Amino acid sequence: MSLSTLTRPDVAAASGRGRVVVFWSAAVALPLIFLGVFFAWPVAVMIAKGFVVDGQLDLSGFADVFSRPRTWRIVGLTIAQATLGTVLSVLLGVPGAYVLYRHTFRGRTLVRAFVTVPFVLPTVVVGVAFRSLLVSGGPLGFLHLDGTFAAIVAALVFFNYAVVVRAVGGLWERLDSRAEQAARALGASPWTAFRTVTLPQLTPAIASAASLAFLFCATAFGTVLVLGGLQFGTIETEIWIQTTQFLDLRAAAVLSVVQLVVVAGTLIVAGRARSRREQALGLTLPSASVRPLRLRRPAGMPPGDGHALTLVATAVTALVVLLLALPLVNLVVRSLRTGDGWGLDHYTALGGWGTTGGSLSVTVWQATVNSLRVALDATMIALVVGGLVALVVSRRPRRAVGRRAVAGLDALFMLPLGVSAVTVGFGFLLSMHHPFGLPVDLRTSPLLVPIAQAVVAVPLVVRVVLPVLRAIDPRLREAAATLGATPGRVLRTVDLSIAGRSLGLAVGFAFAASLGEFGATSFLARPDRPTLPVVIFRLIGRPGPESYGMALAASVVLAVLTAGIVAACERLRAPGAGGEW
Amino acid sequence: MNGLSLQDVVVRYGAVPAVDGVSLDVAPGSVVALLGPSGCGKSSLLRAVAGLEPLAEGTVSWDGASLAGVPVHRRGFGLMFQDGQLFAHRTVGGNVAYGLPARSAARVAELLELVGLSGYEDRGIATLSGGERQRVALARALAPAPRLLLLDEPLSALDRALRERLAVDLRAALVTTGTTAVFVTHDQDEAFAVADRVAVMAAGRLLQVDAPADLWVRPATREVASFLGYEAFVPLDSPAAAPLRDALDVSPSGATLALAEGAFVVGRTGVAKGTVRGVSSRRGRSEVRVDVDGIGVVTALGPVGGRWTVGDIVELGVEPDALAVLDA
Structure with missing residues (x-):
C-alpha cells in the first residue's frame, strides 16, 4: 500500500466512488449499445427502406398501404385474434390459477409443470401440432377447423394459458384469504366476495398477464404462419409475406410501424398494471392460504359455502388440461404412424437428407446440434445483457429524473418482446452489410443468429430476474454496508446471490426462446446451417407424407428438447423465486 | 337457550x-x-x-x-x-x-x-x-x-x-x-x-x-393460575407457607397456594426473609427478584426509589390480594 493512501484517506474514498460510477456507467452503457446496434439500428434501417426514396423522406407509403383493403383486414384480424385469445386465456386461466395455486392435491407439481409446456414450445411446433390434430383424417378432423380463425385462436390460447395461470396464481397463492372472509362475514355470498374483494386484489396481476398475452397473440408468427395459410394472418406474418413474397418493403415498413404502435400501447398498459401491483395487498406465506382440493363437500361445511365454485373451477381446469394434452399426445402418436402401421421410421429418416421434394442440405440431427449451439450462445448473451438491465432497473434512485430514466429503460428493453422479429431479422440483413460504413460484412458471421435470438430473449431474462431483485429488502443492503461491505461486495453478496436463485428459470426461458425462435432466424440462418424450427418449416412446405412425417418427428424432438431443458432449469430455482412467472 | x-x-x-x-x-x-x-x-x-x-x-x-x-x-x-x-x-x-x-x-x-x-x-x-x-x-x-x-x-x-x-x-x-x-x-x-x-x-x-x-x-x-401470571406455587401445609396462611387467615390443608407478582412486599413489617437476586423498575415501582426459603425466586414489589444490591437480605411483608388458594 502506498503512503499517499495512508495519509490521504479522501483519495482512497474518491477512487472507490470512482469505481462505483464506472461500474454503473458500464452496466447502463453495455445493454444500451447492444440494443442500439442490434435492435434499434436494424429496425430503423428496415423502416427507412420503406420511407426514404432517393434520399427523400416519403410518407406516401402510409396512404398507399392504408388504402388497401388487405391491410385493414390484416389489422382487424390481428386485433380480433389477440383480443379473443387474451379474453379466453384470462377466462380459463383465472379458474386454473385458483385450482393450481390455491389448492393442494396429488400431482399438482406435475400438472403445473405440464401447463407450462405449451408456453415454452416453439411456435412452429404448436402450429404443426394443431394442424396434425385438425386436418381431415386427424382426430378432430370432423370439426372442419383446419385453416380457420377458430383454430388460430385455439392455438393462441393453448400458448398463453400458462402466462395467465402463472402470473395470477403466483399472486393468488400469497393473497391473505382473511379479506375475503371479512366480506363473507359482512353478508357477501362466496361469488359476491370473489367479485368485490378477491377480483379487485387480483386485477393488477390479471391486467399484467393479459397485456403480456395480448402482446404474444398480436405478434404471433410461427403458429399463425403454419395454421393460417394465405387466408388468415397477423401484422407479423403480413410483414413476412410483403417482404419475402411481394418484395414490397414499403408496405412492410408501414406495417412494422403499425405493430410498433400497438406494442408500445400494450406495454404502457402493462407497465401501469405492474407498478400498481401489490399495492397494500395483504400477502401471506402460501402455506397459510392454500387448502386441499376436495371433490366431495367436506363434512361440516354447509351448502352454499363456495364448494360449488371450487367444483366448477376444477372441472374447467381439468377440461383445459385435457385439451392442452390433446395436440401434444396426438403429435407424438402421429409421428409414430408410418404408411403401413406404427414404427420409428420417421425418426430414423431424421438422419437422412430427405429423398422427395429436394434435399434439405443438412440432416435434422445436424440442424438440432446447430440449434443447440446457437441457443447456448444466445442464452449467454441474453443473460449478460438482461442481467445488467435487471440490475440497473431494480435500483430506486433518489431523484425523480433518475427514477423516470430507470422506468424508461425498463420499458425500452421490453420492446423486442413485441417488435416484429421478422423486422429485426430483415433489418439485420440490410444493416449488417458494412454496418455504420465499416468495411465488414457481419451477415456471414456465425454470431449473427445468436445475437438476433438474444435480442428476443433479453426481455424474458429481465422479467424473470427483475421481480426477484426488486423484492430484496433495501435494509439487507444497508445491513451489509454497516457490516463493512464495499458497494461491490454488497452487490455480490446480496443482490447477485439472491438473484442467482432465479437464474435457473431465466436460463430456461432464454434457452427455450432462442431454441424456438423462428421469425428472425428464418431470415438469418444460412442455408447450410439452418436451425431446427427452420428445417421443420421447410419440411412442412414439401409435398409427400414422408416429409410431413419427418416434420412431425422433428417437432417432437424439438418439443422434448425444449421442455426438458426448461424443466431441468426450473428445478434449479428456489421456491417462489420466479417473480411474476 | x-x-x-x-x-x-x-x-x-x-x-x-x-x-x-x-x-x-x-x-x-x-x-x-x-x-x-x-x-x-x-x-x-x-x-x-x-x-x-x-x-x-x-x-x-x-x-x-x-x-x-x-x-x-x-x-x-x-x-x-x-x-x-x-x-x-x-x-x-x-x-x-x-x-x-x-x-x-x-x-x-x-x-x-x-x-x-x-x-x-x-x-x-x-x-x-x-x-x-x-x-x-x-x-x-x-x-x-x-x-x-x-x-x-x-x-x-x-x-x-x-x-x-x-x-x-x-x-x-x-x-x-x-x-x-x-x-x-x-x-x-x-x-x-x-x-x-x-x-x-x-x-x-x-x-x-x-x-x-x-x-x-x-x-x-x-x-390457569400460571397463565394469569401466578409465578410460584407452594403446598398450603408447608412450613414456608405459614406467614401466607396467616395473611389469608386460612388453616393448613392439602390445597396449593399460588403467589402472583407482588405477593411479597419489600420494606413492610417483615414476616419473612429473602435474598435479593436482581432489581428492575417498572413504571416507577421497584420490582425485586427475591429468593425465599421453601418457596423459590419470586417477584416482590418495593417502594419507589428503593435501593438494594444483589445478595442483600430483605424483610418481606405479605399482600393477600396477590395470593390465591387452588383447590386442585
Whole structure:
C-alpha cells in the first residue's frame, strides 16, 4: 500500500466512488449499445427502406398501404385474434390459477409443470401440432377447423394459458384469504366476495398477464404462419409475406410501424398494471392460504359455502388440461404412424437428407446440434445483457429524473418482446452489410443468429430476474454496508446471490426462446446451417407424407428438447423465486 | 337457550384436534373473551363459530337453532381480524358500507362517529394509521348490526399505549350498541378490560370460564393460575407457607397456594426473609427478584426509589390480594 493512501484517506474514498460510477456507467452503457446496434439500428434501417426514396423522406407509403383493403383486414384480424385469445386465456386461466395455486392435491407439481409446456414450445411446433390434430383424417378432423380463425385462436390460447395461470396464481397463492372472509362475514355470498374483494386484489396481476398475452397473440408468427395459410394472418406474418413474397418493403415498413404502435400501447398498459401491483395487498406465506382440493363437500361445511365454485373451477381446469394434452399426445402418436402401421421410421429418416421434394442440405440431427449451439450462445448473451438491465432497473434512485430514466429503460428493453422479429431479422440483413460504413460484412458471421435470438430473449431474462431483485429488502443492503461491505461486495453478496436463485428459470426461458425462435432466424440462418424450427418449416412446405412425417418427428424432438431443458432449469430455482412467472 | 351455544365442539386440522370438545354459552348482550397462549386453539374455535372452519364434531347454535347448514354469509355474525383486513381498493366509507344496503350514508356516518372517525368517509385506506385502521374495521364489522361479533386479536398489532386506550373504546362501543361479542386474545389485561366473562383455553380445551375478578381470585387450576401470571406455587401445609396462611387467615390443608407478582412486599413489617437476586423498575415501582426459603425466586414489589444490591437480605411483608388458594 502506498503512503499517499495512508495519509490521504479522501483519495482512497474518491477512487472507490470512482469505481462505483464506472461500474454503473458500464452496466447502463453495455445493454444500451447492444440494443442500439442490434435492435434499434436494424429496425430503423428496415423502416427507412420503406420511407426514404432517393434520399427523400416519403410518407406516401402510409396512404398507399392504408388504402388497401388487405391491410385493414390484416389489422382487424390481428386485433380480433389477440383480443379473443387474451379474453379466453384470462377466462380459463383465472379458474386454473385458483385450482393450481390455491389448492393442494396429488400431482399438482406435475400438472403445473405440464401447463407450462405449451408456453415454452416453439411456435412452429404448436402450429404443426394443431394442424396434425385438425386436418381431415386427424382426430378432430370432423370439426372442419383446419385453416380457420377458430383454430388460430385455439392455438393462441393453448400458448398463453400458462402466462395467465402463472402470473395470477403466483399472486393468488400469497393473497391473505382473511379479506375475503371479512366480506363473507359482512353478508357477501362466496361469488359476491370473489367479485368485490378477491377480483379487485387480483386485477393488477390479471391486467399484467393479459397485456403480456395480448402482446404474444398480436405478434404471433410461427403458429399463425403454419395454421393460417394465405387466408388468415397477423401484422407479423403480413410483414413476412410483403417482404419475402411481394418484395414490397414499403408496405412492410408501414406495417412494422403499425405493430410498433400497438406494442408500445400494450406495454404502457402493462407497465401501469405492474407498478400498481401489490399495492397494500395483504400477502401471506402460501402455506397459510392454500387448502386441499376436495371433490366431495367436506363434512361440516354447509351448502352454499363456495364448494360449488371450487367444483366448477376444477372441472374447467381439468377440461383445459385435457385439451392442452390433446395436440401434444396426438403429435407424438402421429409421428409414430408410418404408411403401413406404427414404427420409428420417421425418426430414423431424421438422419437422412430427405429423398422427395429436394434435399434439405443438412440432416435434422445436424440442424438440432446447430440449434443447440446457437441457443447456448444466445442464452449467454441474453443473460449478460438482461442481467445488467435487471440490475440497473431494480435500483430506486433518489431523484425523480433518475427514477423516470430507470422506468424508461425498463420499458425500452421490453420492446423486442413485441417488435416484429421478422423486422429485426430483415433489418439485420440490410444493416449488417458494412454496418455504420465499416468495411465488414457481419451477415456471414456465425454470431449473427445468436445475437438476433438474444435480442428476443433479453426481455424474458429481465422479467424473470427483475421481480426477484426488486423484492430484496433495501435494509439487507444497508445491513451489509454497516457490516463493512464495499458497494461491490454488497452487490455480490446480496443482490447477485439472491438473484442467482432465479437464474435457473431465466436460463430456461432464454434457452427455450432462442431454441424456438423462428421469425428472425428464418431470415438469418444460412442455408447450410439452418436451425431446427427452420428445417421443420421447410419440411412442412414439401409435398409427400414422408416429409410431413419427418416434420412431425422433428417437432417432437424439438418439443422434448425444449421442455426438458426448461424443466431441468426450473428445478434449479428456489421456491417462489420466479417473480411474476 | 338464547344467544350463542357451543356443544362439545371439535375442530381438526388433519388428524390433530385444534379444538377438543369445547362447550360454552354466550348470553345476548354479553362479551366473552377467549384467553390463551398462541396455538391453544382459540382462533380456530372463533373461525368455527364464524363458519370458516368445518366442525369435526359437536354443534354451534344460535337461539337454540343449529347453524350446521348455514354458510358464513347467512349467519349474521360479524368478524374482525388482528390486522383489520380492510379492502385497500375501497375508501373508508366504502369499507364501512360494504355490509350495508345501498344508500346507507347516514348509517356509515353514525358508525364512524361511534369509533371516533367522523368525516373520514372519503379517506383512502393507505392514509390511515394502525389505530385508525382498526377503528374502521370495527365500524365495518358493527355496521350491519351483527347478532354476534367475533373479534380475532383485534388489538394485538398495535403498540401498548394505543392498545390500552383502544381496549376501553372497544368496550364502550360494544356496550353502546348492545353487541354480543366473542373476543380472542392472548393478553389478559386486554381480556379483563373488554370482557364480561373470560374463558381460559389451553391445548384445545376450556379450562375455566368466569368474570375477570373471580378468575383472578379463584383460578381453578395451577395451569390457569400460571397463565394469569401466578409465578410460584407452594403446598398450603408447608412450613414456608405459614406467614401466607396467616395473611389469608386460612388453616393448613392439602390445597396449593399460588403467589402472583407482588405477593411479597419489600420494606413492610417483615414476616419473612429473602435474598435479593436482581432489581428492575417498572413504571416507577421497584420490582425485586427475591429468593425465599421453601418457596423459590419470586417477584416482590418495593417502594419507589428503593435501593438494594444483589445478595442483600430483605424483610418481606405479605399482600393477600396477590395470593390465591387452588383447590386442585
